[in-house]
Amino acid sequence: MAFKTSVQKYTGSINKLEFGSGENSKALGGENVLPFYTFDGNIGGKPLIGLEILDVYPEKWLDELQQIYGDAANNAVQWARFVEEKFSPDFICLRLEGADPNGLNKSPEEAAALAKEVAQAIKVPLVVAGTQNHDKDTKLFEKVAEVLEGCNVILLSAVEDNYKKIGAAGVLAYRHKVAAESSVDINLAKQLNILLNQLGVKNEDIVMNVGCAAVGYGFEYVASTMDRIRLAALGQNDKSLQMPIITPVSFDTWSVKESVASVEDAPEWGSQVERGIAMEVSTAASVIAAGANAVILRHPGSAETVRKLADALINN
Amino acid sequence: MEAAQSANIFLDVPCNGHGTCGKCKLRLIQGSVDMQKNYHLTDAETRKGFILACSSKIKENITVEVPSSRAESLNHMKIEGLTATKDEAVFAKTMELIRKKGLLSGSCVRKDYLELDVPTLDNSLPDWERVQSHLQKTKGYTRVFCGLSILRKIPRLLRDSSFRITITHLPEGTDKTTVINVEGENTTSKLYGVAIDVGTTSIAAFLVDLPNGNIIAKASAGNAQIKHGADIINRIVYATKGDGLRELNRAIIQETLNPLLRKLCLEAQIEKDEVCAFVAAGNTTMMHLLLGVYPDFLRREPYIPAFVTSPEMKARELGMEINSETPVYILPSVSSYVGGDITGGVLSSGLWSSDEKVLLLDLGTNGEIVLGNKDFMLTCACSAGPAFEGGEISCGMRASEGAIEKVKINRFDFEPELKTILNKKPQGICGSGIIDTVAELFKAGLIDSKGRISRKINSKRIRFDEYQIGEYVLAFAEESGIEKDITITDIDLDNFIRAKGAVYSAVSTLLNSIGMDFVEIDRILVAGGIGTNIDILNSITIGLFPDIPLDKYEYIGNSSLMGSYLTLISQDARKKAEEIASNMTYVELSTHPSYMNEFVSACFLPHTDVNRFPKVMEKFLKER
Structure with a gap:
């Protein structure tokens, strides 16, 4: 008798979420098996890889990164075009760092206007990330959602403190998608999804940002949380966990010791930029294996490596 | 605050003076103080001269007024197991059960009337040996002991009463006994005992006529240790500092128990020396503090109590104002966080003899849970915190006069309908009222599933402060019996949801650990201070209790006090408690x-x- 591979079937599947507009839109999720389990069923779309840009000059970024972008980094619009043409990422993540009350504290109007210019300048879908100050993000996203109406962006992120306003303005009024951010806990992730849902936001308009950590910094917690979320969504058909996952990997990996210590400070560790890329790549590779449908990266080299890895896993 | 405490003026300080509870409000009448600004005081209160005792430094002579609502609330505290007719029924049911199980064997203490031979030159036995020999002849006790105080008492007593005396003694087996009191004449009908429940927050007591088991007086009081912290962890920490342990011991015995004993004796018109048996039940920490035993290791891993079973003690060793030779018994604890109050609860509820699977939930400052039947018993404790007793809730109070105990909120205009204890003007909100409020706010859509107050609703009862913290007004100042509005805030809701989460998750973890499901539970017994007016349906709605049929729930009041009472009147019940x-x-x-x-x-x-x-x-979806 011929050998027959046994197949693990699940009752649930991950929602397919489209963002961006028209023919350039991209889809997240859609799978009904664990990540890369091509032998079990439909793995949905490929993991999407986005590159991070800022609304201000990236002064704190490594020299090597600044050199890649050169003058383009002085203006987010040119920067976005440059990234799109040169590295063709699946999407671009514009991080509105300039609106941070502890930094330049730009007004929501100013930040939103820039976001609009960026969105108009590029074809790939846009993810707009806030300042991680919950109060400011509330106002920021309300404005961003308004001026970007029609662009169908992902607002990264709404948390328990501000989900109502961001959900109401971002999704219900201006039809964008919202990332629901929780801090590495399956229950908290689920609770926020339920809250958004109770507000009237459809599950199909939610993407989860379930939290992240650089590898070596409690990452096991991240991996097991994603794992459990995926198993609950697929195995138990838990509707309130069937959203795709987006993970802003670069937000964490570029601020840990391995990426921050200069060669002078840690000569035995070798090149700083290579270390930064290594941290970014290993974290990103791990989250896509654990269930993330999209990752946000900073170094174009990291993006290329992660893309190759994902393609290799899928095509074999 | 220190000044008030050293003058023995009661200030309710659940947070132990850390400036986090806002309950030690005083009104400054004369003088001024250095006070850190504290968000517990509204601007209006500050203008009226209110200060927080714990955050104020005295720099000159000052005169302050202690708001009456706070000072008096403690003396009018409503204690479960004391009044309601519901409790009478629980009492009758318990007695029936204990009788059926053959555990009514009589108390540890007996009185016997002796008519001794008058000594002569021919019958020259010494006084004490005369008593001993009489007891051997008439009652068969071959070994009779007594303490020094008895010897000091008998020479004159015997002669004043013509050698007709009543002895109070503690028989052990059939041949041994210890005399603890002697009185002239026949006083065998006057033999009393006291059973108490020592709670972290309050103390309740019964005075019992031992020969017939009748409860002849009941009393309750707040635990005076409250001024040193609201929960057991704060108390333990206090006990480790300087004279802390002695002060806590003093607070419970001198300031709480003795006044309570005096009140009981006065009410029943008896002498304190006639109280010859004493039983206490309480959580393990309270028992350590009652006995003055260093409690710090209770809270440190691996959580070891100094003792769980009762040592042999006399009332005088503890400084209790009853007959000094009275043996004091405390109900055995199980572990650091499951005390004799729970043993008492299991005993009196009959869980230990039940064929059905019973879940006993004791909701106090600590939540304790017992699951079992006649074949097995599992127990665990969770720190629910003081929220069920009104602690850590901005307008929370204990279940005393003027506490809001029932709440309904209109679905259309969001106006509340309140019921307060003794129908006084509302002064605050107690545990059962908080449960109702949370459930009603949730059902009315005024809060989301995280307990956050909705911004979409336009009502004068809902408002937000400068930090965007929402609150719902249960009673405006003009409707309330205090200076300010009675509200429930986002922070209160958050505290409360954590308390209810602790209880529910403890129950579900306990069940999980033996692979059981909620539906397999036959009965849920709810005990403790949150009690009398707790609305079971609302408690299920907010997920405090599991969603199983209402008829499986039963409220059994202060089961700890009941257990204490049973071990007072029956030696066999005492043995059963230990088992x-x-x-x-x-x-x-x-x-x-x-x-x-x-x-x-x-x-x-x-x-x-x-x-x-x-x-x-299902209900929710229908209503929406």
Whole structure:
């Protein structure tokens, strides 16, 4: 008798979420098996890889990164075009760092206007990330959602403190998608999804940002949380966990010791930029294996490596 | 604050003076103080001269007024197991059970009337040996002991009463006894005992006529230790500082228990020397503090109590104002966080003899849970915190006069309908009122599943402060009996949801640990201070209790006091209590891998996993 591979079937599947507009839109999720389990069923779309840009000059970024972008980094619009043409990422993540009350504290109007210019300048879908100050993000996203109406962006992120306003303005009024951010806990992730849902936001308009950590910094917690979320969504058909996952990997990996210590400070560790890329790549590779449908990266080299890895896993 | 405490003026200080509870408000009449600004005082209160005692430094002579609402509330505290007719029924049922199980064997103490031979030159036995020989001849006791105080008393007493005396003694077996009191004439009908429940927050007591077991007086008081912290952890910490342990011991015995004993004796018109038996039940920490035993290791891993079974003690060793030779017994504890109050609860509820699977929930400052039947008993404790007793809630108060105990909120205009204890003007809100408020706010759509107050609703009862913290006004200042509005805030809701999450997740972890499901529970007994007016349906709606049929729930009042009473009137009940304590298996939740996960998922209304609350959701969907 011929050998027959046994197949693990699940009752649930991950929602397919489209963002961006028209023919350039991209889809997240859609799978009904664990990540890369091509032998079990439909793995949905490929993991999407986005590159991070800022609304201000990236002064704190490594020299090597600044050199890649050169003058383009002085203006987010040119920067976005440059990234799109040169590295063709699946999407671009514009991080509105300039609106941070502890930094330049730009007004929501100013930040939103820039976001609009960026969105108009590029074809790939846009993810707009806030300042991680919950109060400011509330106002920021309300404005961003308004001026970007029609662009169908992902607002990264709404948390328990501000989900109502961001959900109401971002999704219900201006039809964008919202990332629901929780801090590495399956229950908290689920609770926020339920809250958004109770507000009237459809599950199909939610993407989860379930939290992240650089590898070596409690990452096991991240991996097991994603794992459990995926198993609950697929195995138990838990509707309130069937959203795709987006993970802003670069937000964490570029601020840990391995990426921050200069060669002078840690000569035995070798090149700083290579270390930064290594941290970014290993974290990103791990989250896509654990269930993330999209990752946000900073170094174009990291993006290329992660893309190759994902393609290799899928095509074999 | 120190000044007030040293003058023995009662200030309710659940946070132990850390400036976090805002309950030690005083009104400054004369002088001024250095005070740090504190968000517990509204601007209006500051203008009226209110200060927080704990955050104020005295720099000159000052005159302050202690607001009456706070000072008096303690003396009018409503204690479960004392009044309601509901409790009478529980009492009758318990007695029936204990009688059926043959555990009514009489108390440890007896009185016997002796008519001794008058000594002569021919019958020259010494006084004490005369008593001994008489007892041997008439009662068969071959070994009779007594303390020095008896010897000091008998020469004159015997002669004043013509050698007709009544002895109070503690028989052990058939041949040995210890005399603890002698009185002239026949006083065998006057033999009393006291049973108490020592709670972290309040003390309740029965004075019992031992020969017939009748309760002849009942009393209650707040635990005076409250001024040193609201929960057991704060008390333990206080006990480790300087003279802390002695002060706590003093607070419970001198300031709480003795006044209570005096009140009982006065009410029943008896002499304090006639109280010859004493039993106390309480959590393990309270028992350590009652006995003046250093409690710090209770809270440190691996959580070891100094003792669980009662040592042999006399009332005089503890400084109690009853007959000095009275033996004091305390109900055996199970572990550091499951005390004799729970042993008492299991004993009096009959859980230990039940064929059905029973879940006993004691909701106090600590939540304790027992699951079992006649074949097995599992127990665990969770720190629910003082929210069920009104602690850590901005307008919370204990269940005393003027506390809001029932709440209904109109679905259309969001106006509340309140019921307060003794129908006084509302002064604050107690545990059962908080449960109702949360459930009603949730049902009316005024809060989301995280307990956050909705911004979409336009009502004068809902408002937000400068930090965007929302609150719902239960009673405006003009409707209330205090200076300010009675509200429930986002922060209160958050505290409360964590308390209810702790209880629910403890129950579900305990069940999980033996692979049981909620539907397999036959009966749920609810005990403790939150009690009398707790609305079971509302408690299920907010996910405090599991969603199982209402008829499985039963409220049994102060089961700890009842257990204490049973072991006072019956030696066999005492033995049974010891057997129960040693048969209970303690489950430590803090090391249980799934507890944290259960806890986080339970901190949601009603629960993150809505499938666990099918009835609630069904009803909810219908109403929406």
